[in-house]
Amino acid sequence: MYPGDHGNHEEELDALFRAYREACPDREPGVNFMPGVWQRIEAQQRNTFSFLHMAQAFATAAVAATLALGVYLYLPQNSSARAGAYQQNYLEALADANSVETPDIVGPLRLDLRQSANQPGR
Amino acid sequence: MLVDFELIERAQRGDSAAFxxxxxxxxxxxxxxxxxxxxxxxxxxxxxxxxxxxxYFSLDQLRTPKVFEPWLYRLTVNAAYDYLRKQRRRHEFRMSDLSEQQVMLADAAAGGKADHDEQQQKRIREAVDSMLGAVSEADRLLLMLKEVEGLSLKELEKIYKVNENALKVRLFRARQRVLKAFGASAQGQAG
Incomplete structure (x- = not known):
């Protein structure tokens, strides 16, 4: 079955394994075996339950913190919108300040050369 | 199978009496x-x-009651393997605390209590344990299941979830190592 250079030991080893099987027979468990199994199962269930309980509490706290942070971030933006501050960029603010209706007192100077040429005495 | 499928299915549904x-x-x-x-x-x-x-906690992962026994064997092998790993660490620590003389005295005291048959069985167990020290713990368990428990390669295939050829190779190598240790111990006794 297992070829090799240990040929003569093969059978002896098999016999030793068989003897080992007999030297370690099946054993009857003690009277506390089943109660012990159930104790361990219940202990593990308690651990699992308390872990789940903690995980649920943590998840709830995380959701609450997220909501609170969301509200906190939303409220300042809303109040500033009501106040009307910082809602325009610089160019929009400049355009509003110099609208078409506003007199162009600082506009570029325009010279009409034809008009000055037709004037007598020049 | 020592139990019927219906009993396993009842245990899977959470029936404590069935479990x-x-x-x-x-x-x-x-x-x-x-x-x-x-x-x-x-x-x-x-x-x-x-x-x-x-x-108990893994019964719901069992797909079909047909594979219950290999499943149970797999759990047994894993638990034994975990135990051996823990034990090896503890044993190294414990033995380092004792002098060689103390270990010999403890062995002699334990031997004195046992009768002749028990001593004989103890010797066999020690001889096999010593030989199996030549292979890894994983291979030791595999050899035990095959050679001592008498499981077939098909059964081992279901337990280890590897193909038969890979198992044959692993078994062959493990057995060769054990044979070498066995030969060395036989030579030592003869000499």
């Missing part, structure tokens, strides 16, 4: 297997309890 019945049927066999796998009689019951606790 109890399964434990009652298999506990002796599992304890015997663990005794041979870990070779430490005082901890066998503890490891066997661990196997049934693992069974």
């Amino acid at each position: 109890n019945e399964i434990v009652q049927v298999y506990r002796k066999r599992i304890m015997g297997t663990i005794t041979r796998l870990i070779a430490r009689t005082e901890d066998v019951e503890d490891v066997a309890q661990e196997v049934f606790v693992r069974l």
